[in-house]
Amino acid sequence: MPERPTFIPIAKPRLGQEEEIAAARAISSGWVTQGPEVAAFEREFAAAVGASYACAVSNCTAALHLALLVLGVRPGDEVITVSHSFIATANSVRYCGARPVFVDIQPGTLNLDPTLVEAVITPRTTALLCVHQLGMPCDLRALFDIARRRSIPIVEDAACAVGSEILWNGAWEKIGKPHGDIACFSLHPRKLLTTGDGGMLTTTNARHDARFRLLRHHGMSIQDTLRHSAAQVMFEEYTDLGFNYRMSDIQAAVGREQLKRLPGNIERRRLLARRYGEQLRDISELGLPAEPDWARSNWQSYYVRLPDGCNQKQLMQDLLDRGIATRRGVMCAHREPAYPVDSWSCGTRREECGCTGRNCRRLAESQRAQETGIMLPLYDALNESDQDRVIGELRWSLARQFQT
Numbered sequence: 001m002p003e004r005p006t007f008i009p010i011a012k013p014r015l016g017q018e019e020e021i022a023a024a025r026a027i028s029s030g031w032v033t034q035g036p037e038v039a040a041f042e043r044e045f046a047a048a049v050g051a052s053y054a055c056a057v058s059n060c061t062a063a064l065h066l067a068l069l070v071l072g073v074r075p076g077d078e079v080i081t082v083s084h085s086f087i088a089t090a091n092s093v094r095y096c097g098a099r100p101v102f103v104d105i106q107p108g109t110l111n112l113d114p115t116l117v118e119a120v121i122t123p124r125t126t127a128l129l130c131v132h133q134l135g136m137p138c139d140l141r142a143l144f145d146i147a148r149r150r151s152i153p154i155v156e157d158a159a160c161a162v163g164s165e166i167l168w169n170g171a172w173e174k175i176g177k178p179h180g181d182i183a184c185f186s187l188h189p190r191k192l193l194t195t196g197d198g199g200m201l202t203t204t205n206a207r208h209d210a211r212f213r214l215l216r217h218h219g220m221s222i223q224d225t226l227r228h229s230a231a232q233v234m235f236e237e238y239t240d241l242g243f244n245y246r247m248s249d250i251q252a253a254v255g256r257e258q259l260k261r262l263p264g265n266i267e268r269r270r271l272l273a274r275r276y277g278e279q280l281r282d283i284s285e286l287g288l289p290a291e292p293d294w295a296r297s298n299w300q301s302y303y304v305r306l307p308d309g310c311n312q313k314q315l316m317q318d319l320l321d322r323g324i325a326t327r328r329g330v331m332c333a334h335r336e337p338a339y340p341v342d343s344w345s346c347g348t349r350r351e352e353c354g355c356t357g358r359n360c361r362r363l364a365e366s367q368r369a370q371e372t373g374i375m376l377p378l379y380d381a382l383n384e385s386d387q388d389r390v391i392g393e394l395r396w397s398l399a400r401q402f403q404t
Protein backbone atom coordinates (compact mmCIF):
# COMPACT_ATOMS: atom_id res chain seq x y z
CA MET A 1 0.00 0.00 0.00
CA PRO A 2 1.32 3.48 -0.78
CA GLU A 3 2.22 5.47 2.29
CA ARG A 4 -0.29 8.14 3.26
CA PRO A 5 1.29 11.53 2.70
CA THR A 6 1.88 13.57 5.83
CA PHE A 7 -0.82 16.07 6.75
CA ILE A 8 -0.01 19.70 5.99
CA PRO A 9 -1.77 22.03 8.45
CA ILE A 10 -2.77 25.60 7.68
CA ALA A 11 -0.34 26.97 10.27
CA LYS A 12 2.00 25.65 12.94
CA PRO A 13 3.46 27.57 15.87
CA ARG A 14 7.22 27.17 16.31
CA LEU A 15 7.74 26.28 19.98
CA GLY A 16 10.87 24.52 21.14
CA GLN A 17 13.16 23.76 24.00
CA GLU A 18 13.99 27.44 24.51
CA GLU A 19 10.34 28.15 25.30
CA GLU A 20 10.15 25.13 27.61
CA ILE A 21 13.19 26.32 29.55
CA ALA A 22 11.81 29.85 29.73
CA ALA A 23 8.45 28.68 31.08
CA ALA A 24 10.28 26.53 33.66
CA ARG A 25 12.37 29.55 34.68
CA ALA A 26 9.20 31.54 35.42
CA ILE A 27 7.65 28.65 37.31
CA SER A 28 10.68 27.98 39.47
CA SER A 29 11.04 31.69 40.26
CA GLY A 30 7.87 31.44 42.32
CA TRP A 31 6.35 34.50 40.63
CA VAL A 32 3.96 33.34 37.94
CA THR A 33 1.41 36.08 37.35
CA GLN A 34 2.15 39.51 35.84
CA GLY A 35 5.59 40.43 37.15
CA PRO A 36 9.22 40.80 36.07
CA GLU A 37 8.98 38.59 32.97
CA VAL A 38 6.01 40.61 31.72
CA ALA A 39 7.94 43.84 32.29
CA ALA A 40 10.97 42.49 30.40
CA PHE A 41 8.81 41.18 27.56
CA GLU A 42 7.14 44.59 27.24
CA ARG A 43 10.52 46.34 26.97
CA GLU A 44 11.76 43.88 24.38
CA PHE A 45 8.56 43.98 22.37
CA ALA A 46 8.55 47.79 22.35
CA ALA A 47 12.14 47.78 21.09
CA ALA A 48 11.33 45.21 18.39
CA VAL A 49 8.52 47.28 16.86
CA GLY A 50 9.98 50.71 17.62
CA ALA A 51 7.28 51.74 20.11
CA SER A 52 7.73 54.08 23.07
CA TYR A 53 5.45 51.94 25.26
CA ALA A 54 4.18 48.36 25.17
CA CYS A 55 1.65 46.93 27.61
CA ALA A 56 0.98 43.18 27.74
CA VAL A 57 -2.57 41.87 28.22
CA SER A 58 -4.39 38.55 28.12
CA ASN A 59 -5.26 38.62 24.39
CA CYS A 60 -5.76 41.00 21.48
CA THR A 61 -9.51 41.22 22.03
CA ALA A 62 -8.81 42.64 25.50
CA ALA A 63 -6.23 44.97 23.94
CA LEU A 64 -8.77 46.29 21.43
CA HIS A 65 -11.33 46.79 24.19
CA LEU A 66 -8.88 48.78 26.34
CA ALA A 67 -7.66 50.82 23.35
CA LEU A 68 -11.19 51.95 22.48
CA LEU A 69 -12.10 52.66 26.12
CA VAL A 70 -8.97 54.73 26.67
CA LEU A 71 -9.76 56.78 23.55
CA GLY A 72 -13.14 57.55 25.06
CA VAL A 73 -15.48 55.28 23.09
CA ARG A 74 -18.76 55.19 25.02
CA PRO A 75 -22.30 53.84 24.56
CA GLY A 76 -24.03 55.49 21.61
CA ASP A 77 -20.75 56.28 19.83
CA GLU A 78 -19.75 55.06 16.39
CA VAL A 79 -16.46 53.43 15.41
CA ILE A 80 -15.57 53.11 11.75
CA THR A 81 -14.10 49.70 10.96
CA VAL A 82 -14.38 46.70 8.65
CA SER A 83 -16.82 43.82 8.81
CA HIS A 84 -14.28 41.73 6.91
CA SER A 85 -12.13 40.64 9.87
CA PHE A 86 -12.05 38.13 12.66
CA ILE A 87 -15.16 38.82 14.76
CA ALA A 88 -13.12 40.18 17.70
CA THR A 89 -12.50 43.43 15.79
CA ALA A 90 -16.17 44.39 15.66
CA ASN A 91 -16.95 42.80 19.04
CA SER A 92 -14.52 45.14 20.79
CA VAL A 93 -16.57 48.10 19.57
CA ARG A 94 -19.75 46.58 20.92
CA TYR A 95 -18.12 45.85 24.31
CA CYS A 96 -17.93 49.64 24.68
CA GLY A 97 -21.63 49.93 23.89
CA ALA A 98 -20.76 51.61 20.60
CA ARG A 99 -21.90 50.73 17.10
CA PRO A 100 -19.48 49.49 14.46
CA VAL A 101 -19.88 51.34 11.16
CA PHE A 102 -18.60 48.99 8.50
CA VAL A 103 -16.85 50.16 5.36
CA ASP A 104 -15.83 47.95 2.48
CA ILE A 105 -12.35 46.68 1.64
CA GLN A 106 -10.00 46.94 -1.33
CA PRO A 107 -10.02 43.57 -3.10
CA GLY A 108 -6.25 43.53 -3.70
CA THR A 109 -5.09 43.96 -0.11
CA LEU A 110 -8.26 42.92 1.78
CA ASN A 111 -7.85 46.12 3.78
CA LEU A 112 -10.17 49.00 4.57
CA ASP A 113 -10.72 51.26 1.54
CA PRO A 114 -9.71 54.77 2.72
CA THR A 115 -11.77 56.47 -0.01
CA LEU A 116 -14.96 55.28 1.72
CA VAL A 117 -14.18 56.72 5.17
CA GLU A 118 -15.07 60.42 4.86
CA ALA A 119 -18.62 59.67 3.75
CA VAL A 120 -19.45 57.72 6.94
CA ILE A 121 -18.00 60.15 9.50
CA THR A 122 -20.71 61.64 11.73
CA PRO A 123 -20.63 63.75 14.91
CA ARG A 124 -20.81 60.44 16.82
CA THR A 125 -17.65 59.00 15.25
CA THR A 126 -15.17 58.53 18.11
CA ALA A 127 -12.52 56.30 16.56
CA LEU A 128 -11.29 54.65 13.42
CA LEU A 129 -10.37 50.98 13.95
CA CYS A 130 -8.37 49.74 10.97
CA VAL A 131 -7.01 46.23 10.48
CA HIS A 132 -3.76 45.01 8.93
CA GLN A 133 -5.51 41.96 7.58
CA LEU A 134 -3.51 38.73 7.43
CA GLY A 135 -0.38 40.76 8.12
CA MET A 136 -0.70 43.08 5.10
CA PRO A 137 -0.36 46.71 6.24
CA CYS A 138 -3.42 48.83 5.47
CA ASP A 139 -3.15 52.25 3.86
CA LEU A 140 -2.29 54.07 7.07
CA ARG A 141 -1.00 57.17 5.27
CA ALA A 142 -4.37 57.84 3.65
CA LEU A 143 -6.27 56.98 6.86
CA PHE A 144 -3.94 59.10 8.96
CA ASP A 145 -4.50 62.17 6.76
CA ILE A 146 -8.28 61.87 7.01
CA ALA A 147 -8.25 61.10 10.74
CA ARG A 148 -5.97 64.01 11.64
CA ARG A 149 -8.02 66.43 9.54
CA ARG A 150 -11.22 65.29 11.26
CA SER A 151 -9.64 64.86 14.73
CA ILE A 152 -10.51 61.18 14.98
CA PRO A 153 -8.06 58.84 16.78
CA ILE A 154 -6.87 55.66 15.06
CA VAL A 155 -6.60 52.22 16.63
CA GLU A 156 -4.70 49.68 14.54
CA ASP A 157 -5.86 46.09 14.85
CA ALA A 158 -2.39 44.68 14.28
CA ALA A 159 -3.39 41.24 15.59
CA CYS A 160 -1.78 39.61 12.55
CA ALA A 161 0.92 42.15 11.81
CA VAL A 162 3.85 41.66 14.18
CA GLY A 163 6.97 42.32 12.09
CA SER A 164 5.10 43.77 9.10
CA GLU A 165 6.50 47.03 7.78
CA ILE A 166 5.29 50.24 6.22
CA LEU A 167 7.15 52.96 4.31
CA TRP A 168 6.65 56.07 6.45
CA ASN A 169 8.17 59.41 5.51
CA GLY A 170 10.72 57.63 3.35
CA ALA A 171 11.82 54.97 5.85
CA TRP A 172 10.64 51.42 6.53
CA GLU A 173 9.05 51.20 9.96
CA LYS A 174 7.50 48.32 11.85
CA ILE A 175 3.76 48.20 12.36
CA GLY A 176 3.17 49.05 16.01
CA LYS A 177 5.32 52.16 16.42
CA PRO A 178 2.34 52.99 16.18
CA HIS A 179 1.43 55.18 13.22
CA GLY A 180 -2.08 55.67 14.50
CA ASP A 181 -2.65 56.31 18.22
CA ILE A 182 -2.64 52.74 19.54
CA ALA A 183 -1.77 49.37 17.98
CA CYS A 184 -3.04 46.02 19.28
CA PHE A 185 -1.28 42.72 18.68
CA SER A 186 -2.41 39.13 19.19
CA LEU A 187 -0.13 36.42 20.54
CA HIS A 188 -2.54 33.57 19.76
CA PRO A 189 -0.89 30.44 18.26
CA ARG A 190 -2.41 31.27 14.85
CA LYS A 191 -0.21 34.40 14.70
CA LEU A 192 3.56 34.64 14.18
CA LEU A 193 4.55 35.07 17.80
CA THR A 194 2.66 33.20 20.48
CA THR A 195 2.43 33.00 24.24
CA GLY A 196 -0.40 30.45 24.09
CA ASP A 197 -2.79 33.36 24.33
CA GLY A 198 -1.78 36.95 24.81
CA GLY A 199 -1.96 40.49 23.52
CA MET A 200 0.07 43.66 23.42
CA LEU A 201 -0.84 47.35 23.20
CA THR A 202 1.70 49.83 21.86
CA THR A 203 1.56 53.61 21.88
CA THR A 204 3.72 56.73 21.93
CA ASN A 205 1.40 58.31 24.50
CA ALA A 206 2.51 57.87 28.14
CA ARG A 207 -0.97 58.67 29.49
CA HIS A 208 -2.59 56.01 27.32
CA ASP A 209 -0.02 53.49 28.53
CA ALA A 210 -0.68 54.36 32.18
CA ARG A 211 -4.41 53.86 31.60
CA PHE A 212 -3.86 50.43 30.00
CA ARG A 213 -1.83 49.37 33.05
CA LEU A 214 -4.51 50.51 35.44
CA LEU A 215 -7.42 48.97 33.56
CA ARG A 216 -5.79 45.59 32.89
CA HIS A 217 -5.37 45.10 36.65
CA HIS A 218 -8.87 45.81 38.05
CA GLY A 219 -8.28 49.57 38.18
CA MET A 220 -6.01 48.95 41.18
CA SER A 221 -3.80 51.86 42.14
CA ILE A 222 -0.82 49.76 43.36
CA GLN A 223 0.90 47.03 41.37
CA ASP A 224 1.36 43.61 42.99
CA THR A 225 5.12 43.74 42.50
CA LEU A 226 5.34 47.01 44.40
CA ARG A 227 3.20 45.90 47.30
CA HIS A 228 5.10 42.64 47.50
CA SER A 229 8.46 44.35 47.91
CA ALA A 230 7.27 47.25 50.08
CA ALA A 231 8.74 47.65 53.56
CA GLN A 232 5.64 49.47 54.66
CA VAL A 233 2.05 48.33 54.68
CA MET A 234 0.23 49.68 51.64
CA PHE A 235 -3.49 49.88 51.00
CA GLU A 236 -4.56 49.94 47.39
CA GLU A 237 -7.40 51.92 45.91
CA TYR A 238 -9.68 51.07 42.98
CA THR A 239 -9.94 54.24 40.98
CA ASP A 240 -11.72 52.91 37.89
CA LEU A 241 -13.94 50.06 36.79
CA GLY A 242 -11.13 47.81 35.57
CA PHE A 243 -10.73 44.29 34.24
CA ASN A 244 -8.59 41.24 34.74
CA TYR A 245 -6.75 41.42 31.41
CA ARG A 246 -3.33 40.41 32.75
CA MET A 247 -0.71 38.28 31.05
CA SER A 248 1.12 35.78 33.26
CA ASP A 249 4.89 35.67 33.73
CA ILE A 250 4.93 32.12 32.34
CA GLN A 251 3.45 33.43 29.09
CA ALA A 252 5.77 36.41 28.97
CA ALA A 253 8.85 34.20 29.46
CA VAL A 254 7.72 32.18 26.43
CA GLY A 255 7.05 35.39 24.49
CA ARG A 256 10.61 36.62 25.03
CA GLU A 257 11.93 33.49 23.30
CA GLN A 258 9.37 33.83 20.52
CA LEU A 259 10.53 37.38 19.93
CA LYS A 260 14.03 36.08 19.21
CA ARG A 261 12.64 33.74 16.56
CA LEU A 262 10.58 36.42 14.85
CA PRO A 263 13.11 37.77 12.29
CA GLY A 264 13.95 34.26 11.07
CA ASN A 265 10.30 33.29 10.99
CA ILE A 266 9.42 36.30 8.81
CA GLU A 267 12.38 35.79 6.49
CA ARG A 268 11.28 32.21 5.88
CA ARG A 269 7.66 33.23 5.27
CA ARG A 270 8.73 35.89 2.80
CA LEU A 271 10.68 33.29 0.88
CA LEU A 272 7.75 30.84 0.85
CA ALA A 273 5.30 33.58 -0.16
CA ARG A 274 7.58 34.53 -3.05
CA ARG A 275 7.72 30.87 -4.05
CA TYR A 276 3.92 30.56 -4.05
CA GLY A 277 3.79 33.69 -6.21
CA GLU A 278 6.34 32.42 -8.74
CA GLN A 279 4.81 28.99 -9.04
CA LEU A 280 1.15 30.01 -9.21
CA ARG A 281 1.65 33.00 -11.50
CA ASP A 282 0.83 31.12 -14.69
CA ILE A 283 -2.69 30.22 -13.52
CA SER A 284 -4.08 33.41 -14.97
CA GLU A 285 -7.52 33.22 -13.34
CA LEU A 286 -6.02 32.91 -9.86
CA GLY A 287 -5.71 36.20 -7.95
CA LEU A 288 -2.45 36.33 -5.99
CA PRO A 289 -1.74 38.67 -3.08
CA ALA A 290 0.56 41.57 -3.83
CA GLU A 291 2.24 44.09 -1.54
CA PRO A 292 1.67 47.76 -2.37
CA ASP A 293 5.10 49.37 -2.90
CA TRP A 294 4.82 51.00 0.56
CA ALA A 295 4.07 47.76 2.43
CA ARG A 296 5.92 44.60 3.48
CA SER A 297 3.76 41.81 4.86
CA ASN A 298 4.93 39.33 7.48
CA TRP A 299 2.89 36.80 5.46
CA GLN A 300 0.89 35.52 8.36
CA SER A 301 -1.45 33.99 5.79
CA TYR A 302 -1.37 33.50 2.04
CA TYR A 303 -4.76 34.27 0.49
CA VAL A 304 -5.54 33.45 -3.13
CA ARG A 305 -8.61 34.55 -5.06
CA LEU A 306 -10.21 31.62 -6.88
CA PRO A 307 -11.28 31.81 -10.53
CA ASP A 308 -14.85 32.93 -11.31
CA GLY A 309 -17.26 30.07 -10.91
CA CYS A 310 -14.91 27.96 -8.82
CA ASN A 311 -16.61 25.92 -6.10
CA GLN A 312 -14.65 27.06 -3.04
CA LYS A 313 -15.89 24.32 -0.75
CA GLN A 314 -15.24 21.55 -3.29
CA LEU A 315 -11.71 22.77 -3.84
CA MET A 316 -11.07 22.89 -0.10
CA GLN A 317 -12.50 19.37 0.25
CA ASP A 318 -10.28 18.08 -2.57
CA LEU A 319 -7.22 19.43 -0.80
CA LEU A 320 -8.35 18.11 2.59
CA ASP A 321 -8.86 14.64 1.06
CA ARG A 322 -5.22 14.85 -0.02
CA GLY A 323 -4.01 15.84 3.43
CA ILE A 324 -3.82 19.60 2.97
CA ALA A 325 -5.63 22.04 5.24
CA THR A 326 -6.93 25.34 3.84
CA ARG A 327 -9.27 27.99 5.21
CA ARG A 328 -11.88 30.04 3.41
CA GLY A 329 -11.53 33.82 3.10
CA VAL A 330 -11.76 35.97 6.20
CA MET A 331 -15.25 36.13 7.72
CA CYS A 332 -17.61 39.10 7.63
CA ALA A 333 -19.02 40.01 11.05
CA HIS A 334 -22.21 41.54 9.60
CA ARG A 335 -23.25 38.14 8.21
CA GLU A 336 -23.15 36.33 11.55
CA PRO A 337 -26.17 35.71 13.81
CA ALA A 338 -24.41 37.62 16.60
CA TYR A 339 -24.78 40.73 14.41
CA PRO A 340 -28.48 41.50 14.02
CA VAL A 341 -29.00 44.41 11.60
CA ASP A 342 -29.58 46.96 14.36
CA SER A 343 -26.21 46.23 16.00
CA TRP A 344 -24.15 47.70 13.15
CA SER A 345 -24.39 50.16 10.32
CA CYS A 346 -23.01 50.42 6.81
CA GLY A 347 -23.05 54.19 7.06
CA THR A 348 -26.39 54.72 5.42
CA ARG A 349 -29.97 54.46 6.62
CA ARG A 350 -31.30 50.93 6.36
CA GLU A 351 -34.24 52.01 4.15
CA GLU A 352 -31.81 53.58 1.70
CA CYS A 353 -29.46 50.65 1.59
CA GLY A 354 -32.05 47.90 1.64
CA CYS A 355 -29.50 45.42 2.94
CA THR A 356 -30.42 42.30 4.83
CA GLY A 357 -28.04 40.82 7.37
CA ARG A 358 -26.28 38.48 5.01
CA ASN A 359 -26.13 40.78 2.06
CA CYS A 360 -25.13 44.39 2.13
CA ARG A 361 -24.56 46.09 -1.22
CA ARG A 362 -22.12 48.48 0.39
CA LEU A 363 -19.99 45.60 1.66
CA ALA A 364 -19.88 43.72 -1.65
CA GLU A 365 -16.08 43.38 -1.81
CA SER A 366 -15.96 42.08 1.77
CA GLN A 367 -18.54 39.42 0.98
CA ARG A 368 -16.85 38.49 -2.29
CA ALA A 369 -13.47 38.11 -0.58
CA GLN A 370 -15.00 35.72 1.95
CA GLU A 371 -16.72 33.62 -0.70
CA THR A 372 -14.15 33.48 -3.47
CA GLY A 373 -10.81 33.00 -1.80
CA ILE A 374 -8.90 30.51 0.29
CA MET A 375 -5.86 30.55 2.56
CA LEU A 376 -3.03 28.15 1.70
CA PRO A 377 -0.70 26.56 4.27
CA LEU A 378 2.12 28.89 5.30
CA TYR A 379 4.42 28.59 8.32
CA ASP A 380 8.15 28.74 8.83
CA ALA A 381 8.59 24.97 9.18
CA LEU A 382 6.81 24.30 5.85
CA ASN A 383 9.44 22.75 3.60
CA GLU A 384 9.68 23.28 -0.13
CA SER A 385 8.57 19.77 -1.06
CA ASP A 386 5.40 20.10 1.05
CA GLN A 387 4.77 23.49 -0.51
CA ASP A 388 5.19 21.90 -3.95
CA ARG A 389 2.60 19.32 -2.95
CA VAL A 390 0.14 22.11 -2.04
CA ILE A 391 0.78 23.78 -5.39
CA GLY A 392 0.40 20.52 -7.29
CA GLU A 393 -2.85 19.52 -5.59
CA LEU A 394 -4.29 23.00 -6.04
CA ARG A 395 -3.55 22.80 -9.77
CA TRP A 396 -5.08 19.33 -9.97
CA SER A 397 -8.28 20.37 -8.18
CA LEU A 398 -8.69 23.50 -10.30
CA ALA A 399 -8.20 21.46 -13.45
CA ARG A 400 -10.79 18.97 -12.26
CA GLN A 401 -13.37 21.73 -11.81
CA PHE A 402 -12.72 23.55 -15.02
CA GLN A 403 -11.83 20.89 -17.60
CA THR A 404 -14.73 18.51 -17.14
Ligand SMILES: *Cc1c(COP(=O)(O)O)cnc(C)c1O
Nearest residue numbers: 059060061086088159186187188
Ligand atom coordinates in the same frame (compact mmCIF):
# COMPACT_ATOMS: atom_id res chain seq x y z
C1 LIG B 1 -6.68 36.91 15.91
C2 LIG B 1 -7.32 38.23 15.70
C3 LIG B 1 -7.92 38.94 16.75
C4 LIG B 1 -8.11 38.35 18.12
O1 LIG B 1 -6.94 38.04 18.77
P1 LIG B 1 -7.00 37.25 20.19
O2 LIG B 1 -5.61 37.39 20.71
O3 LIG B 1 -7.36 35.85 19.88
O4 LIG B 1 -8.00 37.93 21.05
C5 LIG B 1 -8.41 40.20 16.49
N1 LIG B 1 -8.34 40.75 15.27
C6 LIG B 1 -7.80 40.09 14.22
C7 LIG B 1 -7.72 40.76 12.88
C8 LIG B 1 -7.29 38.81 14.40
O5 LIG B 1 -6.77 38.15 13.35
